[in-house]
Amino acid sequence: MSGSEVVRRYANTLLDAAAEAGPGTEAVRSDMEGLTATLDSSGELRDFLRNRLLDVKLVETALEQLFADKMDPLVLNFLRLLARRGRASLLAEVAISCVEILDERSGVRTAEVRSAMELSPEQIEGLRRRLAAYSGGEIRLHTQVDPSLRGGMVARLGDTVFDGTLDMYLTKLHRSLRGG
Template sequence: MSNQAVANRYADALFQLAQEKGILEQVNEELQVVKQVVQTTPAFSQFLGHPKVTTEKKRAFVQESFQQSISETSLNALLLLVDRKRIDILVAMIDKFKALAYEAQNVAEATVYSAQPLSEEEKAQLAELFAKKAGKAKLLVKNIVNSDLLGGLKIRIGDRIYDGSVKAQLERLERQLIAGTR
């Protein structure tokens, strides 16, 4: 079985448990912190993946690292991955859990590319407007400044892209002029 399929199974199980306990949002936030630690600290993954380090030492390390900052449910999920020697699927499991949690909460993430940084008020307005278009109750907006856009916005929600940038409008105009349709 592929690592992604295994990660999906663990994520499904953790999702169901968190949903039963009513702590879905909390577990999702905790797992995002764990993911950030794993991705920003390569030594963390190297230690947990090292074959000569005993499972007991790995368990103790995980408990020391996260016991104070995450719930028992999240901690037990991490310890289970250590026990089963599946720590290599941790990031994939967290990503799948996040997708399941967002789907259950009717939430989506939007990446907004703009020529200049957006204010919090502008982000809130975009979130409200595009949540309706995406059919979601809530939209979490992440702003990325891209000076190549010249002006306007480019918004990515899942696999959909709304391109209202000046650069895209100029490119469309150029294609129309070359094709002779204008």
């Protein structure tokens, strides 16, 4: 089984447990988004969880101390389970996968946008509306500035890539001038 299959299996297990007997999937979403933000902001914690040389009991205790008063007990037990099984290194991926699966289940699609410059809120909203019209559903938009782009932006929605960069424009112009 590949790593991404393991991650999705763990994420689906947590979400199914939350839907059946737990706090509900929105509480899990909130906890997983908070966990993702924590791991994104703390390289030390991320490195700690990736260190396979550490005793699993130490990792389990650390997770419990860090998140005991911040997460639903079901989610905390899930974190303990991952630690006991030596899978704490997958925690960031599982958290992201939980949010993605919940989005899929509710018909929300995620689009990644890389732009040469920071986009204004109006530009972001206009892009979200266009992508929503294209996909026929709600869009969650993640933007980032990519200094390697000379101008324009690239949007990825699932397997579809919309390349509106200056380089792509110049390539198309060059082809049309060459007659090809």
